[in-house]
Amino acid sequence: MKRVLGASVPLGAALLAFVLGSLMILALGENPIAGGSAIIEGAFGSGDRLAVTAVRATPLLLVGIGITIAFRASVINIGGEGQIIAGALLSTIVALAIPDTPKIILLPLVMVAGMVGGGIWGAIPGALKAYAAVNEILSTVMLNIVAVQLMNYLLRGPMIDPIEVDGSRIPQTERLTDNAAMPTLVDGTRLHLGVVIAVLAAVVVYIILWRTPMGFRLRAVGHNPDAARAAGISVERNITMAMAMSGALSGLAGVMLVFGSESLRLVTDGSAAGFTGSAGFNGIVAALFGGLHPLWTIPSSFLFGALLTGATQLQRALQIPAALAVALNGLVVLFVVSSDRVGGWLEGRLNQGAYDSETAELRESAADDLEPEADLVSADDTAAPQDTVS
């Protein structure tokens, strides 16, 4: 009963957001019912649409589970966009360098390369936070900017498709060879192996976080850094490690965006979102909709991917500007994340009696234990808090 309630409140919130969205659609002179069905049809309407939804969800899932790791160590990682780009760049460089390698070697190799690229791009802000007291929101925002410019430089310069140099000068790489393409799982659809890899990664992350000493240390650092330090756990190393792992998973998302794409190229339009589709931000949303739990992030990223895919159909079917879909996204996020407390309140009301309310409180504090107390701590209290170094 409680689980149903737990799931229905966010769904109710999402519906409320859709109501507002319908009002916007009405204001544009279109039929919101048609809009709603366009979204559903676009996301789930056929086998092929399901495949597109799954493929769309894959980078969200990967970024999301990376975010989960970082949050558990109480670091907030909004550098996903840059880490995706870094992973995509490094993996594409590798693929361009050794184009004739057989697929079975090349794909794992580029995935590793992507994780290394993203991992570095995540480790830098992690280390800066741990060792130099540079807040991670600042460093990730700045590194996102650096990553875009790096991509622009490489794609219009050293990495540009040789054909383009005297041609249209499109800032893109040449088409990678077919052995670089992610294998398709179901013929005739665009469902590729990356989806499976992402789900497996979610399981692996779950295992790491709750079944390994490293995961325990990460969570300890996130829960109470002073106690962790007293217990001999290196807070600095673990924060850096968490950010590196988070970055690595975003980097892997970047690999999926290139090697799972139809074009098999890395192309830029000068912005981050043009390549990533804002997966770096949407992944955060998916992670939080999944309660910061890697396994729950699987369905939540699928649902969020459905929303994004359906929105394209909405745009096409009703000639509604893409901007409305973006705004609707934002509303869904806002409403769902606001509904947390409403859910708890509803539960309390439905359970009369001291015993039941006690159980509810126990459950709440257990949930608190699962989540770090300092969710998004950006204060520099992981460094020696009382020191002021002049």
Add this chain to the structure above:
Amino acid sequence: MSEFFTLSVLIATFASAVRLAVPYLLAALGETIGQRSGVLNLGVDGVMLLSAFGAYYAVIETGSHLLGIGVGLLIGVFMGVVYAVVTVNLHAKQGISGIGIFLFGLGFSDLLSQELVGAIQPIRKLPSLADLPLVGGVFEPLEDIKYLGELLFSHNLMTYIAFALVPAVTWMLNSTTFGLNIKAVGENPQAADSLGVSVERTRFAAIMIGNALAGLAGATLSLQLGVFQQNLTNGLGFIAVALVYFGAWRAKWVMAGAMLYGLVTATRLQWQARDIIPNSASDLAAMTPALITILALVLLAKRVRGPAALTKPFSRH
């Protein structure tokens, strides 16, 4: 290179830096107040976009910059109420709710722009002091002073307001009851609560002020540029949030951060214009404000603790 290091060019570069910095400064000051009370707002960019459009639209329809700024302010206040309810009353996770506001602001401002305005048209920019109606004559001779005129007296009204807000915010936080309440509520809400300070009301007010300033920032941006386009801010709001950490929650260091960012940007554009930086390195040049900000913080950072209760919702247990 030598032409750059002439006084007039240096002053012009500084003036350009100021123009660039003002929206960052306004938004960052607002975020500082909010964060001091324990609330992180990642949705600043969305609020700025909405108020930027609102101000722009007001000027298109009425021609009044004053009204434009007012509309921007009101939009900021409204979004402040929304965010305050979501954060203080509904205890939503702050980073993510901010992203929701950002996405909403990004999409809705774009939608409104397409539906209400259509093909973008330029508007008259915010006038400098000397061009103000009625009172402008007073400032004209000031603006004409060699060098100092351009440096100090040639900016628009919002610029002066923004810089005046720096000591005002500092004073408010350090010397008024309200400001001390804000800090208390950000450091130790339980203790503040037991002393009779209403955590909810204080945070509510701080969030509204913060978002109001973000609204001013957005209005200033579109009215300074004289146009609105989708995603006009290009991430400005996020950089403003980053600058709060750069400034260690102190208004004057936040200002230093905004000026640093503006100065590096203005300088690299100057150097690119004079071919001191060749076009082959244009991407590298575009990276420099971000890199230098990180570098500056690494070199200069004092290990200052932030508000201890930042991002933690308050419940009286």
Add this chain to the structure above:
Amino acid sequence: MKTTRARRWLALLTTFLALSMVAAACGSSSDTDSDSAAATAVSDCGTDNSVEMGESVTDLSVAVVAPSDSEDRAFTQSMIDSLTRLGIDPQVTDGTFQVDVAADAIRGYAEDGIEVVVVHGTQYGGSLAEIAPDFPETSFVWGTSTSTNDIANVFAYYPEAQEGGYVNGWIAGAIADGGSIGVVGPVEAGDAVAYINGFSAGAEANGAGNVAVTYTGSFSNVALATEAAEAFLTTGVDVLTGTSQSTVGAVNVAAENEIPWFGTQSNQEAWSSDQVVASQVYHWEVILDDMFEMIEGGTLGGEALALTLENGGLVVEFNGCYDLDGDIVDGAADIIDEIIAGDITPPA
């Protein structure tokens, strides 16, 4: 620059006379069409420049997928305007800057049975290579690109932006008269580079002292474009030009400081009726018309078509409100002729 109405009318009349004289001269001295006349136009001062729906040239169903807003007064708008001139009201999916989203839209239109899908974004080409073979009955019209990648049902289109750029630059050089010119560019890629290279060459060929180019690093950051233009002012430029969606910032700076401005992609007079001298306007309809004919005749692709001064796809539209010296106008017309004849090849 304040001109009385009488002076304006005189200037307009002179311009028209000059152009028609040039056109007549060209027409009588060679046996080709007076193409240079097709490659220029003069707007009426004070008119709105909005594009009227023309007579429909085809019954084919058309859809457009484009990265930026349809009314951006730049890249995307130029395509929408062109289709409007051909009497076509296409289905549009705009704002799809993410490639995979655009790919989805392209595929969707093809699945819906749209006969001509205009893929108005260079970055979509890779995806198109995968989609087009799945829909052999659909014609895909893709730009900007110089190559169809050998796909049978893909037409490619691109502007020889350096041609109009050269003309703009030549006129700018005349106005600058030994002074310097500032160019505000976005990212050094695509047709931005072609325009800028052509412009620089034209300006330098006609006596400009120094043509300085700044690439801001962003296609959309208006604040950067504004300050880049301001930076040029401190170097003492006499003329400004720029390209991309963010260019409105630079135009505003030119307008405030009474610096002549040259535009590209779309007619930019709406930005400043006083300071815009001329714009290189992309008239895609010239080649779209040809493509529609071919498609109706059964050829669904396989060719790359260019907008040039010669075919009227590139039109240098003079601003009727700007008082341009008659000699310069004549000279520009000569330059256009030379480009068309192949005597001048502007660098891309």
